[in-house]
Amino acid sequence: MTQTRRMQVLRAVVEDYIRTQEPVGSAALIARHDLHVSSATIRKDMSALEEEGYLVQPHTSAGRVPTERGYRYFVDTLATVVPLSETQRRAIHTFLDDSVNLQDTLQRAAHLLSRFTGQVAVVASPSLSKSRLWHLELVPVSANSILAVVVTDTGRVAQHVLSVAQLPSRDHLRSLSDTVNERCGSMTLRAAAAHIRTLRYGDDLQDVRELPDMLAQAFESMADEERTHELFMSGVSTLAHQQASAQDLAPLFDALEERAVLMHLMTELSETPDVRGVGVAIGSETNTPGLIHAAVVTSGYGASESSDGVDTPTDGMHEPIAFVGSIGPTHMNYAATMASVRAVAKYLTTFLGNTGTSKTSMAS
Known part of the structure; x- marks a missing residue:
């Protein structure tokens, strides 16, 4: 019972200090809280709480303030989080x-x-490392570069330039992006990268065979971004x-x-x-x-x-x-x-x- 009352005193001290930012004394606790004990008992409990590391007395004649340990106990024992108004x-x-x-x-x-x-x-x-692929677009921007535009499920847009020896046709780029969108949609970027490396293409996509590894590396780079x-x-x-x-x-x-x-x-x-x-x-x-x-x-x-x-x-x-x-x-x-x-x-x-x-x- 004494320990339970003592922790009630601790909660009261923390509540008062949060409200006033002033050291809390026994008289204030008696006046503001229904603790049903004497001021002498409160002082004894506060002294014990100080010895246990929950409270500290800034000055000899001052009241007590919570320590880090006191705040931690208070937070851990909050029964509920008060809903917003x-x-x-x-x-x-x-x-x-x-x-x-x-x-x-x-x-x-x-x-x-x-x-x-x-x-x-x-x-x-x-x-980006936890976002999921929603849409990939491959856009040729020069004779030897392709812009990979990735839109995630969170609405973020990430871009990465892929340098190629020979630029594939627009139809082939569209076929590749359609394949990735169909098979990797809703995967994380890292999971999509692993899957892209396993994709196999028919003879009609010979000129994009070099792209899967490059695209997978781009996805991994995006996922690793510190941000x-x-x-x-x-x-x-x-x-x-x-x-x-x-x-x-x-x-x-x-x-x-x-x-x-x-x-x-x-x-x-x-x-x-x-x-x-x-x-x-x-x-x-x-x-x-x-x-x-x-x-x-x-x-x-x-x-x-x-x-x-x-x-x-x-x-x-x-x-x-x-x-x-x-x-x-x-x-x-x-x-x-x-x-x-x-x-x-x-x-x-x-x-x-x-x-x-x-x-x-x-x-x-």
Whole structure:
């Protein structure tokens, strides 16, 4: 019973500190929470929590503030993620439904998420390595080069120039692209590359026999693309204006410049979410010095089901193709941030699921 009450005290301290950013004392807890014990008992519990590493006392006569371990316990024991209000849900559709293409949608999503949380929002473009082939077009551009234009199921357009010794006829290029579209449609680019290498052509396609390996290499190159530049970010200036956190957040702004680091961290979190569909890293858990006083909340979007049986896990799990995330101080409102991140991720998943009839306009 004592341990249960003690953790209730911890939750109350975290809640109050998130709300006020001021050290929390026993008197404040008695006044704001129905803990049904004396102030002396609360002080004893807070002292025990400090010894256990959940709280810290900044000054001798001050109240306590949560440690990283305290925040972690709080996040792990959130029973539910508070749903967004009807106004917020309506705002998502009102603001994002007016987007003109995928890039505009992702930028708007970052802006909206930042507005909801008051923190830095980061939205990544769908990963080419996880996207699936929707359409291939082979276009001759010179006497010795062909432009391979790949449109994915997420609406992304990727291009790669193939250099050839002899340019095949347009009819033969069309036949090759039709064959790839028919046999490799809905495969990931890497799976499509493996399948393209197995294709066999009749005598009427002799002059395109050199292309399969080149095309397969192009697909693999696209799948390997790092794409750290495809991050849409919003809210840096908003967070910078939170003067009370300026000192702790200064290293965070430097960390935001390391986009490859953010990409790796947030991708990893989105691919290993908790039962609530989000991944949360607090302070040192980010393994990023600049984020030691920050927390990251991330959710994957566009989860796709394996269907080609070539390069996908055998456990049949779905895997997100990109992520939505929020970065802020460790005293962020975790419940609200998790709800906002999850809601925006859900919208983007639905948006991508509806692109089957509008890929051309998305890619324009």
